[in-house]
Amino acid sequence: MDFDYLKQKRILLVDDEQELLDMVVSILNEDGFQDIKTAKTVSEAVTVSDTYQPEFAILDVMLPDGNGFDLMERLKKTADYPVLFLTARGEDDDKFRGFGLGADDYMVKPFLPKELLFRVNAILRRSYKAENPLVKLHGSKIDFERAEVLKNGEHISLTAKEHDILAALYRNAGRIVTIDALCEAAWGDNPFGYENSLMAHIRRIREKIEENPSQPVSLITMKGLGYKLVVEGK
Amino acid sequence: MKSVPKLIRRFVGIMLLSSMLLIILNFALLGIYTLNQSPNSSPWITAQEVADHLSKNENEYVLSEDTALELQNTNVWAILIDNMAMKVVWQTDNLPETVPMSYTISDIASLTRGYIDGYPTFTGEAENGLVVLGYPKESFWKHMWPSWDYNLIANLPKTVLSVLVINIALIFIIYVIANSKLLKSVKPIVSGIQALSTNEEVYIKTSDILQTQSRQLRKRETARTNWIAGVSHDIRTPLSMVMGYAGQLENDVQLSENNRQKAAVIVRQSKRMRNLINDLNLASKLEYNMQPINPERQNLIAVVRQVVVDFINMNIDEKYTIEWQTNETLTSCTANVDKDLIRRAVSNLIQNSMNHNEQGCQIFVRVIAENNVYTVIVSDDGVGATDEQIGKLNNTPHYMVCDEKTTEQRHGLGLLIVKQIIFAHSGKMLIKHSDYGGFEVELSLPMTM
Numbered sequence: 001m002d003f004d005y006l007k008q009k010r011i012l013l014v015d016d017e018q019e020l021l022d023m024v025v026s027i028l029n030e031d032g033f034q035d036i037k038t039a040k041t042v043s044e045a046v047t048v049s050d051t052y053q054p055e056f057a058i059l060d061v062m063l064p065d066g067n068g069f070d071l072m073e074r075l076k077k078t079a080d081y082p083v084l085f086l087t088a089r090g091e092d093d094d095k096f097r098g099f100g101l102g103a104d105d106y107m108v109k110p111f112l113p114k115e116l117l118f119r120v121n122a123i124l125r126r127s128y129k130a131e132n133p134l135v136k137l138h139g140s141k142i143d144f145e146r147a148e149v150l151k152n153g154e155h156i157s158l159t160a161k162e163h164d165i166l167a168a169l170y171r172n173a174g175r176i177v178t179i180d181a182l183c184e185a186a187w188g189d190n191p192f193g194y195e196n197s198l199m200a201h202i203r204r205i206r207e208k209i210e211e212n213p214s215q216p217v218s219l220i221t222m223k224g225l226g227y228k229l230v231v232e233g234k
Numbered sequence: 235m236k237s238v239p240k241l242i243r244r245f246v247g248i249m250l251l252s253s254m255l256l257i258i259l260n261f262a263l264l265g266i267y268t269l270n271q272s273p274n275s276s277p278w279i280t281a282q283e284v285a286d287h288l289s290k291n292e293n294e295y296v297l298s299e300d301t302a303l304e305l306q307n308t309n310v311w312a313i314l315i316d317n318m319a320m321k322v323v324w325q326t327d328n329l330p331e332t333v334p335m336s337y338t339i340s341d342i343a344s345l346t347r348g349y350i351d352g353y354p355t356f357t358g359e360a361e362n363g364l365v366v367l368g369y370p371k372e373s374f375w376k377h378m379w380p381s382w383d384y385n386l387i388a389n390l391p392k393t394v395l396s397v398l399v400i401n402i403a404l405i406f407i408i409y410v411i412a413n414s415k416l417l418k419s420v421k422p423i424v425s426g427i428q429a430l431s432t433n434e435e436v437y438i439k440t441s442d443i444l445q446t447q448s449r450q451l452r453k454r455e456t457a458r459t460n461w462i463a464g465v466s467h468d469i470r471t472p473l474s475m476v477m478g479y480a481g482q483l484e485n486d487v488q489l490s491e492n493n494r495q496k497a498a499v500i501v502r503q504s505k506r507m508r509n510l511i512n513d514l515n516l517a518s519k520l521e522y523n524m525q526p527i528n529p530e531r532q533n534l535i536a537v538v539r540q541v542v543v544d545f546i547n548m549n550i551d552e553k554y555t556i557e558w559q560t561n562e563t564l565t566s567c568t569a570n571v572d573k574d575l576i577r578r579a580v581s582n583l584i585q586n587s588m589n590h591n592e593q594g595c596q597i598f599v600r601v602i603a604e605n606n607v608y609t610v611i612v613s614d615d616g617v618g619a620t621d622e623q624i625g626k627l628n629n630t631p632h633y634m635v636c637d638e639k640t641t642e643q644r645h646g647l648g649l650l651i652v653k654q655i656i657f658a659h660s661g662k663m664l665i666k667h668s669d670y671g672g673f674e675v676e677l678s679l680p681m682t683m
């Protein structure tokens with residue numbers, strides 16, 4: 001799956017420390033992001049946001065002339081784009097507040113470049129879906145837009161639950177998604193006692209996407225833990 | 235303060251009720267007592283009976299035998315004074331000699347009201363005269379001038395009632411005054427106890443010193459927690475730069491393998507510092523109860539499973555493998571827990587196994603539900619610990635919570651935090667040897683909380 005289009009996104013980076021700004025820019029540049037603007041204060045960020053129209057923002061919580069939460073509210077008034085908080089305050093209440101206001105994720109300093117990049121890419125992938133992305137698996141392709149699988153020139157449609165489960169797996173492609181997270185994706189907030197239903201759905205998904213459903217290579221069981229979707233080129 | 239008026243209301247109610255009961259009880263007792271005291275009918279009635287049972291046979295007066303016997307038994311004498319002669323015409327055998335045998339009208343008036351020679355006398359009207367009974371001396375007290383103002387008697391019920399009411403009112407006033415003083419002195423304690431239950435600050439005058447002391451202690455604890463939070467906050471930003479650039483250098487293909495190794499060491503050590511900062515902050519908050527615990531209904535298996543999956547997804551070093559050993563038939567362990575804290579506890583245990591086995595190890599995680607207790611077990615097949623070390627870990631307080639100077643070698647905060655979290659959930663932590671030859675920690679949480 002090709003995510004190059006995400007590297008073109010305009011990113012606004014706000015932190016009061018010049019050295020930290022430089023470092024984050026360098027990390028993002030190294031990963032292929034080119035269009036980055038920085039700001040060191042709330043007012044500067046608002047000005048930059050108005051002219052530059054960012055598609056993604058990374059905000060520090062503590063700024064000299066205000067805090068990141070209020071800044072996010074102001075920014076989101078004009079345009080709705082994803083926000084990742086970077087902060088040195090590890091307290092949980094901050095975290096909840098950030099998410100409650102509509103932040104997409106939250107990272108406590110210090111962090112490793114790969115940790116930051118993982119989150120940035122995950123948020124962008126979630127927020128900006130490519131036009132009709134065909135997800136390439138071994139021996140088949142998934143068309144999420146049309147909720148169908150292309151296998152051996154055949155179009156096999158996915159049920160709503162199968163689509164939800166596959167989408168959750170795809171969002172975390174290459175990583176294990178727990179049984180509980182998949183149940184939540186398919187059955188909502190109170191996903192107790194759906195483990196057997198989930199197994200039945202997984203079996204049916206495998207019949208649709210796998211060349212040999214009894215020996216799956218794309219949708220892999222991690223015994224007792226969950227499932228992993230192996231996507232080609234990832 | 236709604237409980238003091240309530241208290242007064244209840245006390246007054248009890249008081250009024252008890253004084254009513256007391257009055258009723260008094261009257262009842264008085265009645266029973268007087269009835270018991272005079273089992274025989276009134277002497278006036280007896281006198282009339284004697285008069286009725288006295289009959290004239292020819293010239294002799296004869297008293298019926300029953301009545302005569304009764305008089306004899308009670309040691310009462312009797313005489314009959316003839317209407318005409320004003321003389322005693324009949325008498326009982328036990329008549330004292332001092333009793334006169336003839337009477338004037340004034341004598342009659344006097345004996346009716348009072349006594350003959352100290353014998354209380356009672357009269358009954360016979361056919362031709364007056365029967366006089368003389369009771370033993372000092373057996374009766376007679377009111378010599380029994381007369382009252384008519385209005386007084388007419389108003390008696392009213393008077394008694396108003397006196398009663400005034401009495402009750404007086405008792406009530408005395409009671410209220412006495413009690414309000416008591417209540418006033420008790421009020422701080424009552425409000426203190428009430429405040430305690432709502433977790434407010436308790437203030438009792440007499441414990442001023444204690445209050446100041448505990449406030450200062452609290453202040454110091456807050457200051458310490460804030461200090462730790464502040465320091466960890468201030469370290470985070472510089473450490474970000476160290477970690478960020480070291481992380482970039484570690485993966486810089488233009489650098490020599492040797493230099494990349496050096497960068498890797500910086501990354502590894504900064505990660506240790508990051509863990510330490512996180513742990514220090516949480517440990518101090520948990521220790522001084524400044525970390526709010528938010529228990530919610532959770533599937534404990536899902537919480538633990540997510541931690542294991544996060545570790546696997548994080549691409550941990552291939553030296554470490556994590557095996558999920560929870561029985562597959564056990565799918566749900568519902569408990570009221572703070573999800574974030576339990577996650578932290580389990581990841582600390584997994585991290586602990588990694589930290590102590592740099593050569594690599596296999597880590598085993600399982601959840602068991604037995605005897606109303608959920609047990610989360612994290613064990614490894616690594617180097618483990620000696621019996622002595624395990625005993626120390628189980629029993630010696632950590633330097634952070636130890637109130638004595640300690641020269642013991644200091645160890646990480648990871649296990650301390652796990653212990654604090656499990657304690658905050660009313661659970662237990664047990665450290666022991668693993669069946670796989672390494673280290674094992676068992677966390678037990680009660681099923682119903």
